Amino acid sequence: MSRRITIDPVTRLEGHGRIEIFLDDDGNVAEAFFQVPELRGFESFCVGRQAEEMPVLTSRICGICPEAHHLASAKALDQLFGVVPPPAAVKIRELLYMAFFVADHSTHFYALGGADIIVGPDAPVEERSLFGVIRKLGADVGQKIIDCRKRNHQVIKILGGREIHPVAGLPGGWSKRVSRDEQLELAELARRNVEFARFTLKLFHSIVLNDAVWMEQFSSDLYLHRTYSMGTVDDSNHASFYDGMIRVVDPEGDELARYQPSAYAEHIIERVEPWTYLKFPYLKKVGWQGFADGIDSGVYVASPLSRLNAADGMGTPGAQEEYDKFFETLGSGRTVSGRWRPVHHRLATHWARLIELLAAAERMQELADDPEITSAHIRNLPEGPCRQVGIGSLEAPRGTLTHHYETDERGVLTRVNLLVGTTNNHAAMAMSIKRAAQGLIKGGEVSPELLNRVEMAYRLYDPCLSCATHVLGQKPQPRVIIRSCDGSLWQTLGEM
């Protein structure tokens, strides 16, 4: 008789999910399913709305990363209404975004997925949380963590009006000016973020890099997948979060594509399966070969790890230094063109996230010190007719986020397509859960600690299932992610 193991709900992430694992007669994993039983429907109910409301409406897709949706939306509206924001507004938007990145990546490391690293994957349930992390690291460090979240939400409130679901983004700019006093405060808070990021990296080094067991985990096959990597890059091919070109590199590190975000639909297409609600984006140029690794499979990842893999370096000095250390430690040398070859060990995403934490803090400091952010010129009004199409993109903490709007001549939405960070990684997460379950569950031996290690396989992506479940369907809509043992799609699921 086969056995069924259910993990319900998956925890320390954003949104709803469930894992079903079926064991064969020998007690080994025959199949694993990642089910997301929720959807809310933004792509549909935003049709009929006034486009300028979208930064406020779409921030409700996700309460963890509303800033990403708010700004991707504002960028889409710039294009839709044909209006270029003044330089100060662009800098204020990016400044808010960097503060958000620091807060979000810190939250993941100390309160969500990173807790498995800090207190250990086998720690008791009550310790695997922010509160356990604070008990483990001590009250002084706990205070640092709390202060970091507090000061960055304070920045989001100063610039965006609210700590959660900010509101200042508009087509053509930003609604809130920055005073000279506020600038001084922002610069001080940015400086503290840089200190905190360096502290966090040092902590990570001491827990992982100096520990033989962790290093074995970080380089084992348990969490390994060789896929394409996606990330936004600037003119110098340095990783960029707020704006740039989308770059995709293959598993060997050679560039497959580099394109304007507005051309996303030429490069990415989504696959529909009768047994799942959520779609599977893949690289058009490569094609769909099932849930498979390798250069012939169009499966790609958009995550902190993939952004480091897709870039030639980081835009700020401290992050660049850590980037080199990362590839020297975990990588396998450089390509003929001189780029680092990609790192494919997925647990390394935790380290990559902290390198981005430092990059965001350093970039925030540059912006906070820029005298232009106190300019009174923060908005341009649209002049010509509504262009009726607008596409805005940026790097959400969880992957490349794209908002695509189409409207009538009054700017009332007629079509909305959203490709969110987590959805990019849908196929890859399903593959990772399956691989971890197969590697860990042998002969029917199961324990809560072991199942937590299965959960670590998706937690490293920092998934936001609320983001991923923005689509609306009809009637009961199953969302099931299913992989078969060899990584290909399982064939026996429902007929139409």
Add this chain to the structure above:
Amino acid sequence: MPDKPTLAIYWAASCGGCEVALLNLHQNLLNLVARYNLVFCPCLLDVKTETIRALPDNAIDVTLFNGAIRNSENVEMAHLLRRVSRTLVAFGSCAHEGCVPGLSNLHSCSDHFRDNYLDPRFNDNPEGILPLETTPTQWSDLRLPEFHQRVTTLADHVPVDLVLPGCPPESRRILELLVLMQEQPLGVCTEKVVGGSSTVCVECPRTRDGRKVARLHRIHQLIPDEAHCLLEQGVICRGVATREGCGALCPQVNMPCSGCYGAAAGMVDQGAAMVGALAGAMALDPDAAADNGEFIMQMELLLDAVPDYAGQFYTYSLAASLLKGKK
């Protein structure tokens, strides 16, 4: 430890912003967990639902339930948490009145279902495959919640003791409520909805002079004066129909209130209250006869400026409104 009251925080159809509002108590979060024993919170703790199912009735002192009711799992969790909770709080706009996702009640699901899966610009789906309701496997069926046609609120399914409004509720309001409840459990809140009794306007620092507006503006079409009432400048600011409690945050960064705290005390329907307020702001007399040419002309101007009334006036409250949305 056993003396501490217990606290649960659960999300149904939600965005997670209510959990972040709790996290944003910052230092006070630690004070809160010193006062309460947090027993269930999927966002932050690894406690699974089976642990909660095993609890006796009223085992949890306070449950903050956020999120709307979108599917059968949400209903099941609402009943479970009602059973095990002494006090059940509708926590945030989604549980209170459906919030932004409640706007889906304006749509029939099937129209857009086709767009999402069959539009060849975004989908590789030449066979026109659509998701199925059940997924049989060789081991056993995978069970998934039934997706409801409409968004409903927590109170549509189980009795709710208290409501904490807002999208999300302000962090300090959460702390105030939980401290109050620990010190004087139940019966202390005379109003079911915890929040101010007036509108956002009383919290707003902008000045008013009673001027009437000739036309309405969409927010991207005008740069408003930073000190004067937005509604009196012709911007559709919904503070006049919205419960106080947030501190008028949005108008302070030159953006209109979008109404996330829901209808103010004594107002039955937020959208209806907003229409009334607009008529007043525009010097329209709603009692005027329909043959009043000026009235009709002005109404038409108003209609021209606001292509999406329902979305504007019921951004957060449609699922709990008199209107309820499209049948």
